[in-house]
Amino acid sequence: xxxxxxxxxxxxxxxxxxxxxxxxxxxxxxxxxxxxxxxxxxxxxxxxxxxxxxxxxxxxxxxxxxxxxxxxxxxxxxxxxxxxxxxxxxxxxxxxxxxxxxxxxxxxxxxxxxxxxxxxxxxxxxxxxxxxxxxxxxxxxxxxxxxxxxxxxxxxxxxxxxxxxxxxxxxxxxxxxxxxxxxxxxxxxxxxxxxxxxxxxxxxxxxxxxxxxxxxxxxxxxxxxxxxxxxxxxxxxxxxxxxxxxxxxxxxxxxxxxxxxxxx
Numbered sequence: 592x593x594x595x596x597x598x599x600x601x602x603x604x605x606x607x608x609x610x611x612x613x614x615x616x617x618x619x620x621x622x623x624x625x626x627x628x629x630x631x632x633x634x635x636x637x638x639x640x641x642x643x644x645x646x647x648x649x650x651x652x653x654x655x656x657x658x659x660x661x662x663x664x665x666x667x668x669x670x671x672x673x674x675x676x677x678x679x680x681x682x683x684x685x686x687x688x689x690x691x692x693x694x695x696x697x698x699x700x701x702x703x704x705x706x707x708x709x710x711x712x713x714x715x716x717x718x719x720x721x722x723x724x725x726x727x728x729x730x731x732x733x734x735x736x737x738x739x740x741x742x743x744x745x746x747x748x749x750x751x752x753x754x755x756x757x758x759x760x761x762x763x764x765x766x767x768x769x770x771x772x773x774x775x776x777x778x779x780x781x782x783x784x785x786x787x788x789x790x791x792x793x794x795x796x797x798x799x800x801x802x803x804x805x806x807x808x809x810x811x812x813x814x815x816x817x818x819x820x821x822x823x824x825x826x827x828x829x830x831x832x833x834x835x836x837x838x839x840x841x842x843x844x845x846x847x848x849x850x851x852x853x854x855x
Contacts, residue, residue, distance in 0.1 A: 593836070595848035600791035601626065601633040602782055602815070605647065607801035607823020608841075609635075612748040615654045616822050622841040623656040629851040632789050634662040636781035638741030638756065638805065640714035641689035644668065664784045666740035666775040667695035670712055673774050675699055677736055678709050685730055687723055687759065688714035692740070706730075713763060713771065714740035715756040724766055731767040741775030743805055745824065752824075776800075777808030786813065795850070799841070802826060807834045818844070 603609070609619045626633060635658065637647065644660040651658045667688075674684065674696065683704040686693045692714050697703055705726045713727065731737050743755035760771050774780050782798060789796065797816050800806020801823030810817035811832060819834035820841055838844065 595845055597795050597850050598797050598848050599795040599850045600789050601631065602785045602796060602798050603633060603635050604800035604806045605635050605637045606639060606746060608799055608820055609651065609656060610654065611750070611823060614749060618840040618842045619822065620655045622844070626849065627657045629849065631849055631851065632791055634664065634785040634789055636664045636776070636785050638666050638743050638775040640665060640667045640670070640692040640740040640756070643691045643694070646691065662788060664781050666714060666781065667692045669774045669780050669784065670738055670740055671695045671699040673738060674701060674710060674712070682709040684708055685711045685727060687711065687716045687719065687727060688740070689716060708735050710736040710738060712738040713756065713759055716759060719759050724762055727763045728766040731769045737769050737771045739771030739773050741805070742773055776805040777812060779809055779812035782809050782813035782815065803830050803832060803834060808832055
């Protein structure tokens with residue numbers, strides 16, 4: 592029998608753990624509802640830059656997972672913080688991504704442009720074109736910073752998959768010869784921000800995700816224990832790292848491993 596240590600908090604991925612595309616993962620809904628009822632703190636971290644924290648919060652609450660936007664950390668927010676450290680206010684930034692990413696960068700007092708830019712930031716962009724690729728290539732060859740939201744090559748979608756931001760980053764890297772600075776998982780930035788928000792013990796706060804090379808790697812990089820759940824992307828091995836626990840669904844986590852903060 593597997594021995595589970597005490598779990599005082601959860602940091603979880605979204606797509607592949609709580610839902611696949613627009614389809615809720617019912618076992619996860621039940622578990623997060625129970626964790627909410629007993630007072631287990633949790634936060635979500637996502638490489639998906641196509642929605643704001645408020646939009647993700649609305650989606651989860653409709654599905655039945657209670658969560659506030661403040662406990663959802665997106666790569667859009669972390670990317671904006673990164674640019675604040677690299678550039679002066681009003682700098683020109685090319686954004687390859689969906690409206691949520693563009694808005695996050697604009698809200699941080701940067702000018703959105705596609706020529707003579709100081710940085711190129713790229714995430715998932717479902718309207719990515721050859722023209723955008725060419726503009727990014729020109730900017731990078733002229734010395735612009737290159738930031739990528741995440742390296743995910745694919746995303747679960749309605750029983751199948753779609754290309755992820757990593758596919759776009761690879762195209763830009765191939766065209767320019769310049770690799771991006773990644774700020775999403777497997778880097779620890781998202782997880783570290785979640786730890787700061789939760790304020791829980793690092794050794795008993797668990798990272799939960801479906802992808803070993805992004806979610807589990809991010810947990811390792813942040814120095815917290817990890818749980819891989821097999822409800823999303825199943826990677827082909829062999830893989831260079833392993834989760835501390837590997838389960839089929841979140842319901843496999845024993846109830847007595849979870850530290851409760853509310854009297855039942």
